[in-house]
Amino acid sequence: xxIGPLNWKIKKGxxxxxxxxxxxxxxxxxxxxxxxxxxxxxxxxxNENDQLDIFPCVQVFIFSSGSTLYMxxxxxxxxxxx
Amino acid sequence: xxxxxSYKWNVYKxxxxxxxxxxxxxxxxxxxxxxxxxxxxxKVKVTFSKKMQRSKYIIIRDDLPQDCEDPIExxxxxxxxxxxxxxxxxxxxxxxxxxxxxxxxxIFCRANNWKWQWAALEVSTSRYLLGISPAFSSHxxxxxxxxxxxxxx
Numbered sequence: 001x002x003i004g005p006l007n008w009k010i011k012k013g014x015x016x017x018x019x020x021x022x023x024x025x026x027x028x029x030x031x032x033x034x035x036x037x038x039x040x041x042x043x044x045x046x047n048e049n050d051q052l053d054i055f056p057c058v059q060v061f062i063f064s065s066g067s068t069l070y071m072x073x074x075x076x077x078x079x080x081x082x
Numbered sequence: 083x084x085x086x087x088s089y090k091w092n093v094y095k096x097x098x099x100x101x102x103x104x105x106x107x108x109x110x111x112x113x114x115x116x117x118x119x120x121x122x123x124x125k126v127k128v129t130f131s132k133k134m135q136r137s138k139y140i141i142i143r144d145d146l147p148q149d150c151e152d153p154i155e156x157x158x159x160x161x162x163x164x165x166x167x168x169x170x171x172x173x174x175x176x177x178x179x180x181x182x183x184x185x186x187x188x189i190f191c192r193a194n195n196w197k198w199q200w201a202a203l204e205v206s207t208s209r210y211l212l213g214i215s216p217a218f219s220s221h222x223x224x225x226x227x228x229x230x231x232x233x234x235x
Binding site: 041 | 190222225
């Protein structure tokens with residue numbers, strides 16, 4: 001089955017809102033997800049030959065924690081374009 | 083004859099968000115530090131209005147430090163102040179002509195070839211004007227540079 005090209009809009013330098021799994025104390029408050037702001041610091045990582053990277057993703061720097069995460073498009077919302 | 087120590091106690095209200103009020107809500111005198119909580123609940127709090135009785139309070143002895151700030155938060159604040167001083171110092175040494183106000187900050191953008199760099203930025207647009215530090219490949223390296231600059235102050 002041939003899946004059509006993904007409409008990928010996220011670019012390096014975009015300010016994004018990232019959806020992350022909620023931490024334990026956030027789960028207790030009834031939230032399944034926590035939302036953090038971040039910055040896209042890589043181009044789309046897409047390697048069709050490597051099944052580990054089958055889903056294209058980008059690296060996102062999270063401001064609040066100072067960590068860098070690999071994230072897919074459905075987990076990101078663009079706040080400001082680069 | 084031994085004279086019992088007389089302590090004064092300050093009562094601060096605790097808000098719903100968990101933060102403590104800065105202004106003293108009530109003061110009272112009591113000599114026994116071990117049972118002051120019980121004394122407050124049974125004798126002092128009952129004199130408050132019904133609405134105020136529902137609130138939470140913290141009692142701190144008057145002769146002890148009354149700081150409500152978290153020491154880690156305090157350290158962070160001091161570091162932020164020093165960081166601003168470093169940025170101001172570097173901005174003064176550069177000669178940038180711009181009609182808008184300029185501010186210093188860390189930026190990651192196309193203009194500096196997608197590197198992390200402390201730079202002079204245009205206020206309101208955050209447009210990159212001039213780098214005031216070397217360009218770094220990671221955020222950690224940029225933070226380290228700033229830490230070194232702060233230590234040198």
